[in-house]
Amino acid sequence: MVHPPTPSQPPDTTGPARRGMSREEFRVIAASSVGTAFEWYDFFLYGSLIPVIGSKFFGGYPPAAQTVFALLTFGIGFVVRPLGALVWARFGDLVGRKAIFMITLIIMGLSTLAVGLLPTSAEIGWAAPVLLLTCRVLQGLAISGEFGGAVTYVAEHAPPARRGAFVGWLPATVALSIFLSLGVLLSVQFITGPEAFDAWGWRLPFLISVVPLAISVWIRLKLRESPLFLRMKAEGAQSRAPIRESFTRRRNLRVVLIALAMVAAQSFVGYVSTFYTLTLLTSTLKVDTLTANTLFLGLMLCAFLLCGFFSWLSDKVGRKPVMLAGFALAVATYFPIFHGVAALANPALAEAQDRVRIQLVADPADCSFQFNPAGTASFTSDCDRAKQLLARWSAAYENVAGRPDAPVTVVVDGRTLTAGPGLEAELGDALTRAGYPAEGSGTVRIDGPGDLLDGRVVLLFLLLLALVSYAQMTQGPAASAMVELFPTRIRYTAMSLPFQVGTGWFGGVAPAVMVAINAEAGNIFAGLWYPTIMIVIGAVICLLALPETRGIDLDAVDTAARPARRLARRRGTAVG
Template identity: 55%
Template sequence: MTSDERKIIFASSLGTVFEWYDFYLYGSLAAVVGKQFFSSVNETAAFIFALLAFAAGFAVRPFGALVFGRLGDLVGRKYTFLVTILLMGTSTFLVGVLPSYASIGITAPVLLIVLRLVQGLALGGEYGGAATYVAEHAPGHKRGGYTAWIQTTATLGFFLSLLVILGTRLIAGESAFADWAWRIPFVFSVILVSISVWIRMTLSESPVFLKMKAENTTSKAPIKEAFGEWKNVRLVLIALFGVVAGQAVIWYAGQFYALFFLTQTLKVNPVTANLLIAAALLIGTPMIVFFG
């Protein structure tokens, strides 16, 4: 692996880690967020509503992939990267400063869901874009190994969110954390996004994209070409329901639902629960690179 390839993988992965950090903060703090923005209902219902708002981010991710995938095919991977991370970072910061239900009423959960939708759109474009960008820089026989680093970003982003939440809990104390300090991890994302944007500004455009652009062979209608023929749609459906859906169910059940079950059902101390999940993530992450 050359120094340029290492830089590309590092910069792409780091930015995607920060995006997952932003996306997963909400999931990690669903119980706390539910009490802040859905306080008009009982605690159990508030938690369910908070999870539904979390799900809203997933509902729009395919549309984010379509929008930003098309943008990446038209103007390039690098600039699409910058748009998605700025959208994600801004949305996460705004969640951190958003007034609660007690302050502005029903407007609070409505704005929260809107911000979750923006996060989902941004992540839908970022994750696939990062994998494409790295794959287009990788030698043909090393694409699995190189893009495996992008696959680690979801786990590392979740791990980072747990560490920041844990640190904030320990420093501020549980009472202050539940009251106002839960906002700190969201506001902290401004620093992470600034670092990522600065690093990504130094990257060059994908050589594959530049070659296609120079030869005038870039697609004029990427979505139509991808989904206009059954042979392409068939591959998409096989990938989506034959591979990715099952993998996603296992991943989210093993990480998020495990965390929710520990804290909400078994009533395990949140600090202990975070440490247990963080340890599991730390053990599992190297396996992604190994199998890639």
């Protein structure tokens, strides 16, 4: 099967398609969304608690090394996801959606809960980080089979004319779970206080997850198997080798690659609007954590609603128009929006970046590309240290090639500073005199409810909301489109791998790559070129190669694959 057949006319939106959601359909969506909620609740929670987790589980190391090892355990989940996707999805296509659905949820939920129960390195030594790593590996493996199974299960229950709206609840849950994790984290910190939170309160957000875990297991126990899978099984039309059929047959592989391009592009839009933007606000623009998290609480609540809207809209006008509009708006407005964000969040810094001329003069061979997503690289040259100091001040600078035998220098509005032990103090003094603000000075702040209506806060929120809107325009329709590209016999397998590779290996590392590009170029906006170019590539592939699948009958996708199976049977060869 290369392309699923496109409906010759718009789907019927009268009669059953317009009825309200049944109790069974609501149960299917609710039970499926819980796994997605677990995935992102744990993801954001663990990322927010990196310093605490580092100190608790790697306490025998210096603070910098603690952060390094905590980040490594965080990243291992991304590494194992494609492997888990192949394993779980294969069994999902062979034995059924419901069984795998339940297994991955339980593994994922118990692993998240276990993090809150683990003894620390001060209590059991080296066994503590080993247990933490085990939990993260299990979470990564379970998560990799969860989303593909959830989307497949919901889509195979949904009426064709409303499939986008039904499936859209799952990516919408991503925003809602980030909202909930932020809310839980801030609430626990407020209730326990800083000292108690550091001592034991950090465990509570993980332990609280047992409540939705118990509810979701109870709901999923009441679910029935996917009707399309049961019919396929009754007809004896299952794939004997879904992995081989998905990835070694040229026609299916072509569709997998198209799906990968689509997922990668929408992942760039999603990660830029959330994790990169939050990093930019707090690390680069020096906005305090409370203000940034408060803004994102509101943004994620809006994102939840917007994803549902754009998913519904894709049932009316098509998956491709909504997705391509999101891609186009992102590419066209990223640079002006981020310039506006900088000017509103920290106007003194934005003004200094435009006005103060700074040059870093160094031999290019002495300078490293500052890509360090896991914190394991060591940047020790004079050029690297100068770049790190400039990045700490969020300074905009120009790289100038120096002679190999000349010392590294930083020129600030004509004042030349030579690299050495005193560079940090001298550079700080020079930047302050030139007009760079001290950290936290003049930044946007939300200290109370009244600040929420401040004009500067409102304008900043609206700019950030535009970025979040682009993500929802692409994520909701993309989830439905992926399901509709593949036949039931290989659907779980064929969509899970491109999804995990696209989100984990492309979108997932995008913020780290962008930060590295910013440091390399000496410009906090230079990194935007990376997602912009990648989104353009993905959008062009979608425009030219992605079929429109709105309202398609999933049985028609299966029917399109049957001639090849009949030919294989006549020749006496195995299918898959």
